[in-house]
Amino acid sequence: MDNRRFPPWLKRPLAHEGRQGQVSGVIAECRLNTVCAEAKCPNRGECFSKGSAAFLILGPVCTRNCAFCGVASGAPNPIIDTNEGTRLAEAACRMGLNHVVITSVTRDDLPDGGAAVFADAVSSVRDKIPEATIEVLIPDFQGSTDSLKTVLDSRPNVLNHNMETVSRLYPQIRPQAAYGRSLELIKRAADDGRSIVKSGIMVGLGETPDEVYELMRDLRSAGCGVITVGQYLRPSAEQTPVAEFITPEQFNKYQEIALNIGFTKAFCGPYVRSSYRADEFL
Numbered sequence: 001m002d003n004r005r006f007p008p009w010l011k012r013p014l015a016h017e018g019r020q021g022q023v024s025g026v027i028a029e030c031r032l033n034t035v036c037a038e039a040k041c042p043n044r045g046e047c048f049s050k051g052s053a054a055f056l057i058l059g060p061v062c063t064r065n066c067a068f069c070g071v072a073s074g075a076p077n078p079i080i081d082t083n084e085g086t087r088l089a090e091a092a093c094r095m096g097l098n099h100v101v102i103t104s105v106t107r108d109d110l111p112d113g114g115a116a117v118f119a120d121a122v123s124s125v126r127d128k129i130p131e132a133t134i135e136v137l138i139p140d141f142q143g144s145t146d147s148l149k150t151v152l153d154s155r156p157n158v159l160n161h162n163m164e165t166v167s168r169l170y171p172q173i174r175p176q177a178a179y180g181r182s183l184e185l186i187k188r189a190a191d192d193g194r195s196i197v198k199s200g201i202m203v204g205l206g207e208t209p210d211e212v213y214e215l216m217r218d219l220r221s222a223g224c225g226v227i228t229v230g231q232y233l234r235p236s237a238e239q240t241p242v243a244e245f246i247t248p249e250q251f252n253k254y255q256e257i258a259l260n261i262g263f264t265k266a267f268c269g270p271y272v273r274s275s276y277r278a279d280e281f282l
C-alpha cells in the first residue's frame with residue numbers, strides 16, 4: 001500500500017469475515033493462485049468475504065516487470081500444469097460462482113503465451129458449471145493472432161484485456177508492452193464478435209484527463225464495449241508511487257464521458273478493478 005496519507009474517499013471500514021475462510025480454504029485445497037492475493041489487491045477482503053475471487057493461472061511468476069504490478073517477476077516454472085483448468089473448475093463449483101474470472105501472469109517464455117491453458121480452463125469451467133458465465137483477462141500474447149484465436153475459440157463470455165494506462169506512460173509503466181499492440185488485440189477480439197470485449201485502466205499514475213479521454217476514444221474505435229477505471233494504489237514500496245489521488249467527482253466525469261462516447265457499461269471509481277464485481281454487468 002502507498003505510504004502517502006489516503007484522502008477521505010479512500011478510507012473504508014474493514015470488510016466482514018463472511019466467506020473469507022471458505023474461499024481461502026478452497027483455493028488452497030485446489031492448489032490455485034489468485035490475482036487478488038498475488039497482486040495484493042486492496043479489495044480482497046471484500047471480494048473473498050462475498051465468496052468471489054479472480055483465478056490466476058500459469059503460475060505466480062510473471063515474465064514481465066510492469067512498474068505498477070505487485071505480482072512477482074522472474075523466470076516462471078517452465079513445466080505447464082496440465083491439470084490446472086480441472087482444479088480451477090472444481091474450485092469455482094465449490095465456491096458457487098456464477099461468473100468465473102480467469103487471468104494469468106504474462107508468459108512470454110511459452111510459444112503460445114499460455115493461450116491453450118486459458119482455453120482449457122474455460123472449457124473445464126463450462127463442462128463443470130454450464131450455467132456460469134466466464135470472463136478471461138488475457139495478456140497481449142505479444143500480438144499473436146493465433147493465441148488470441150485459441151482463447152476466442154473457447155468462447156468466453158467476456159474477453160478482457162487491460163490497457164492499464166495512457167499511451168504516453170507506457171515506457172515507464174508497461175515497458176515491455178505496446179499501446180498499439182494492446183489496442184490491436186482489442187480490435188481483433190471485437191471484430192471476432194463472439195465475446196463481450198472489455199478493458200480497464202488505472203488512474204493516478206500521472207496521466208491527464210485529456211489523455212484518458214483520448215484512450216477512451218481509442219478503445220471505442222477499436223470496438224471495446226465495457227470499461228473499468230480505478231485508482232492506482234501502490235502494492236508495496238517496490239512499485240511506482242501514486243502520482244495523484246483522483247477525486248470521486250473526476251471519476252464521475254470519466255464515467256459520464258465513457259457512456260457518452262458509446263461504452264455500453266462503464267465502471268469508474270476509486271476501488272474499481274477490472275475484476276471487481278465483474279458479474280454485475282452481465
Ligand code: SF4
Pocket residue numbers: 035036037041042043044045047048052053054273274275276277
Ligand atoms: S477486485 Fe478482482 S483482483 Fe481484487 S480482490 Fe476482487 S476479484 Fe480479486
